Amino acid sequence: MTFWMVFWKYFFLLVLIGFACMAVWVTIGGYRDIKSLFASLDEEHDDGTDKPGGA
Amino acid sequence: MQENLSEALGQTNFTSWDWLIVAVYLSISVIIGLFVKRYIKNMSDYIGAGRALGTALGVATLTGTEMGLITVMYSAQKGFTGGFAAFHIALVAGVVTFFVGFSGFIVGRLREMEVLTIPEYYERRFDKKTRVLGGIMLALGGILNMGLFLKVGSMFIVGVTGLSTQGWALPMVMITLLVLVLIYTVMGGMLSVVVTDYIQFVVLSFGLLIAVGFVIANLGWATLYETVTAEMGPAGFNPFMEGSGFGADYVLWQVFTAGLVSCAIWPTAVARALAAKSPAVVRKQFMWSSISFTIRFMIPNFLGIAALVYITVKAPELKQLFFPADGVKALDNLYAMPIVLGRIIPAGLIGIISAAMIAAFMSTHDSYLLCWSSVITQDIVAPLTKGGLSTAARIKLTRVLIVVIGLYILYWGLVYDGGDDIWDYMSVTGAIYFTGAFAVLVGGLYWKGASSNGAFLALLSGLCAILGLGPVKEAVGLNLEGAQVGLLTVVFSLIVLVVGSLVFPDKNKERGTV
Numbered sequence: 001m002t003f004w005m006v007f008w009k010y011f012f013l014l015v016l017i018g019f020a021c022m023a024v025w026v027t028i029g030g031y032r033d034i035k036s037l038f039a040s041l042d043e044e045h046d047d048g049t050d051k052p053g054g055a
Numbered sequence: 056m057q058e059n060l061s062e063a064l065g066q067t068n069f070t071s072w073d074w075l076i077v078a079v080y081l082s083i084s085v086i087i088g089l090f091v092k093r094y095i096k097n098m099s100d101y102i103g104a105g106r107a108l109g110t111a112l113g114v115a116t117l118t119g120t121e122m123g124l125i126t127v128m129y130s131a132q133k134g135f136t137g138g139f140a141a142f143h144i145a146l147v148a149g150v151v152t153f154f155v156g157f158s159g160f161i162v163g164r165l166r167e168m169e170v171l172t173i174p175e176y177y178e179r180r181f182d183k184k185t186r187v188l189g190g191i192m193l194a195l196g197g198i199l200n201m202g203l204f205l206k207v208g209s210m211f212i213v214g215v216t217g218l219s220t221q222g223w224a225l226p227m228v229m230i231t232l233l234v235l236v237l238i239y240t241v242m243g244g245m246l247s248v249v250v251t252d253y254i255q256f257v258v259l260s261f262g263l264l265i266a267v268g269f270v271i272a273n274l275g276w277a278t279l280y281e282t283v284t285a286e287m288g289p290a291g292f293n294p295f296m297e298g299s300g301f302g303a304d305y306v307l308w309q310v311f312t313a314g315l316v317s318c319a320i321w322p323t324a325v326a327r328a329l330a331a332k333s334p335a336v337v338r339k340q341f342m343w344s345s346i347s348f349t350i351r352f353m354i355p356n357f358l359g360i361a362a363l364v365y366i367t368v369k370a371p372e373l374k375q376l377f378f379p380a381d382g383v384k385a386l387d388n389l390y391a392m393p394i395v396l397g398r399i400i401p402a403g404l405i406g407i408i409s410a411a412m413i414a415a416f417m418s419t420h421d422s423y424l425l426c427w428s429s430v431i432t433q434d435i436v437a438p439l440t441k442g443g444l445s446t447a448a449r450i451k452l453t454r455v456l457i458v459v460i461g462l463y464i465l466y467w468g469l470v471y472d473g474g475d476d477i478w479d480y481m482s483v484t485g486a487i488y489f490t491g492a493f494a495v496l497v498g499g500l501y502w503k504g505a506s507s508n509g510a511f512l513a514l515l516s517g518l519c520a521i522l523g524l525g526p527v528k529e530a531v532g533l534n535l536e537g538a539q540v541g542l543l544t545v546v547f548s549l550i551v552l553v554v555g556s557l558v559f560p561d562k563n564k565e566r567g568t569v
Contacts, residue, residue, distance in 0.1 A: 004292035005280060008139045011146065012353065016267065019350045022114070022343060023260035029111025030253045036109060037249075 067217035067397030073406025074216075080258065080410040084251045084417065085238055091247045109332060112253060113340035116422075117327040118347035119252030121317060122259060123419030124208040124412055125481075127355040131392035134359025138283045138291030140299045141356045144309050149349030151314025156341025161319040162328040164500045166337045171329060173322050173492065174434035180499040181507035181561075183438050188514050189495070190434030193322060196488030196517075197427045198460055200481055204423070205229050206468030207389065208416040214393030215409055229468055232416065237461045240421040241454045248421045249330075255414035262411025263354045265404060266396065270361040273399050274368075282364040308538035311545065312482065316489045318348060320496065323419075323426045355392070362395040370398070428456035483524045486541050491517025494548035498556070509556030516551045520544045 133141040155162060170176045174193060178186035209228040218224040240248065271279075283291040290298040294306055318324050318341060331337045366373040373394065376386040400408055432453045437444045444452070491514040498505035498513070521527055523540035533540070 002289060002292060004139070004289075008142050008292060009276070011142065012357065015145070015149070015346065015349050015353055016264070018346045019260070020264060022346050023257070023264070026111045026115050026118075026260075026343075027257050029109070030115045030256070033109035033112035034250060034253060037112065 065217050066394075067215065068400060068402045068405050069216045069397055069409070070402040070406075072403055073409060076403075076406030077410050077413060081235055081413070083254065085235055087247060087250050087254070089238075091250060110336050110339045110343065112249060113327055113331050113336065114343045114347065115256035116249045116252035117324060117340065117344045118351070119255045119259065119414070119418035120248075120323050120327065120422040121419075122347065122351040122415050123204065124211055124416035125204045125419065126351055127358075127412065127415055128207050128211055128389055128392070129481075130352050130355035131359035131362065132389055134356035134361075135363050135388050135391050136359075137294075137300050138287045138360055138363070139356075140290065140292055140294040140296070140301060141359070142353060143294040143301065143306055144313050145349045145351075145353035145356060147306065147310045148313040148317060148352055149345045151310060152318040152348040153342055153345035155315070155319045156338050156343075156345060159334060159338050161496055161500060162325060162337050162341060163334045165325060165496075166328050166331060166334045172430055172433050173325060173496070174430060176499070177434075177495065177510065178438070180505075181495075181510045185495075185507050185510045185514070186434055187438055188511055189492070190430050192491060192514050192517060193488050194427050194430050194435065196484055196486070197322065197423070197430075198463065199484040199487075201420075201423050201427075202464055202467040202484075203480065204416075204420065204468075205233060205464045208232070208420075209468070210389060211393045211412055212409065212416075214390050215397045215405065215412070217397060226469060229465060232413070233420075233461050233465055236417050236420045236424065237458055240424050241457050248418075248425055251421065252418050255411075255418040258407070259411040259414045259418075262408045262414075263350070266400060266408050266411075267354060267357060269400050269404070270358065274361060274364055278368060279360060279364050282367050283360060286363070286367060304536060304538050304542070308541055311493075311542070312485075312489075313352065316485075316493070318344070320489045320493050321485075322430065323422045326422070326426055358392050358396065361399075362391040365395045365399065366391065370395075424457045424460055425453075427460055428453045431456050480524070482537060482541065483520055486520030486523065486544060487517050489517070490520050490541065490544040491515065491548045493545060494552040498549070498552045502556075504556050504560070505552060506556040506559055506561040508559035508561075509552045509554070512555040513548045513552035516548045517544065519547060 130141070130144070133144065154160065165173070165176055168176060168179060170179060172190075174186045174189040177189040206225075206229065209225055209232065212218075212228050212232075213224050218228070288298075290296045290300075293299060294301040295303055327340070328337045331340055366377055373391075377388055377391060379385050396408065397405065432444075432449050436452060437449065494513040494516075495505075495510045499510060520541060522531065522533055523535075523537040523544075525537075527533075528535070528540075535543075
């Protein structure tokens with residue numbers, strides 16, 4: 001096998017493993033972030049501390 | 056040919072159960088769009104999700120947006136034609152994105168300024184005319200760029216589900232998907248986009264991993280390497296080798312486009328940085344996203360390679376269609392990946408994979424529609440309106456523009472024959488914006504001497520990128536590759552920014568950098 005054959009094989013494997021781990025982390029962490037996002041929006045609106053409209 | 060195409064597309068494992076899976080998924084997306092509407096109270100909520108995204112959610116939405124079905128289709132095509140050598144695009148995309156996250160290059164500084172859009176930054180740093188021109192260039196390049204997304208994405212769905220490529224199927228799929236995307240984007244803005252992006256990330260990630268597993272189990276790694284070697288030789292692995300279809304110029308262009316532009320210049324990606332909780336979250340988000348920026352090219356590349364191998368070793372009837380004898384028109388190789396997936400992946404799972412791909416399609420469309428419409432509202436209409444626009448008027452206008460742009464892409468997809476040069480068309484239209492924007496962003500953020508007139512001229516110089524379009528090159532007799540024209544336009548824009556700033560410096564020296 002040439003250098004590129006070996007390189008792409010291990011690159012592919014490494015990235016796939018990394019992506020699988022990241023997918024699990026983002027699935028769990030993203031759910032927590034969504035709950036936190038809506039909680040903070042509710043709190044912000046209830047307090048009347050809305051940010052100004054346009055730029 | 057049309058009969059052969061219909062017959063080839065008709066062989067699929069897609070069943071009624073798979074349709075049900077897709078229908079349930081689409082229904083959930085629309086219901087979420089309707090549900091989050093009650094949280095929208097101001098423009099910051101609508102286009103910036105209240106600037107409250109955490110790292111994991113930021114990674115999900117960035118990935119969901121940038122891993123569009125158009126990217127999946129184009130990258131699969133690259134794998135189909137370039138073999139494993141196409142993996143270099145994934146490699147440079149990941150490395151550059153990690154560098155941007157690690158250093159905070161461009162995105163970190165933009166987030167520190169708490170702007171909502173890139174043109175808004177232009178006004179803070181330069182002046183109103185730069186903001187308006189920046190908005191026009193961005194909207195022009197961006198809307199033209201997404202003109203073919205709907206059609207190419209629908210081609211995948213038509214292909215994998217075994218629907219006929221003629222008659223009602225393609226326009227019906229296009230209209231249905233567009234209507235669904237419009238409903239939840241118009242209703243919920245960025246909030247519904249990030250929540251649906253999250254669900255789409257989950258479905259897409261596990262769907263793609265399952266697809267790769269099935270492909271390797273079906274074909275075997277050794278067969279993949281042996282077939283690519285037999286069909287392409289060493290050029291199927293080495294991107295710098297003559298005959299690979301790439302070369303050093305192309306790799307360098309990918310460092311800029313697939314790497315830097317994709318994560319730090321392209322406004323839909325930057326919008327995620329601007330919606331993050333803090334600059335520190337932005338940096339973490341981009342470092343994590345370097346994995347998904349690699350994957351978004353690598354897995355589709357791999358599926359394209361697998362399609363080539365499957366067609367070569369297991370489906371001689373397809374090989375005749377894609378590689379016909381001299382004089383016969385070949386079947387569009389964009390169809391290769393969906394046809395092969397429809398044959399390899401079993402019923403049930405193909406529904407999940409299709410839902411994942413539709414997720415990729417929808418998450419890109421919703422973000423792009425929201426991005427371009429909010430740029431027109433915030434950066435073109437509002438600055439030019441005497442007395443300014445109220446929050447309610449801005450949200451209403453943005454919603455109207457989302458529908459108008461949606462109708463444009465439907466019209467363009469139906470009337471434009473995008474069978475050839477789709478990527479050339481996309482890269483050139485995108486370069487109209489990003490070549491000038493790169494110079495202005497880097498100059499504005501890191502050089503105190505950059506002036507508003509220099510920035511204005513640099514943005515305009517991005518129009519030179521249109522010389523990279525095939526028909527324009529032929530008309531003016533330009534003998535350069537599109538990648539070379541793009542790189543030269545980048546250099547030209549930087550020179551224009553420097554020369555323009557030195558010749559026409561700002562009177563107000565207080566603006567400076569961040």
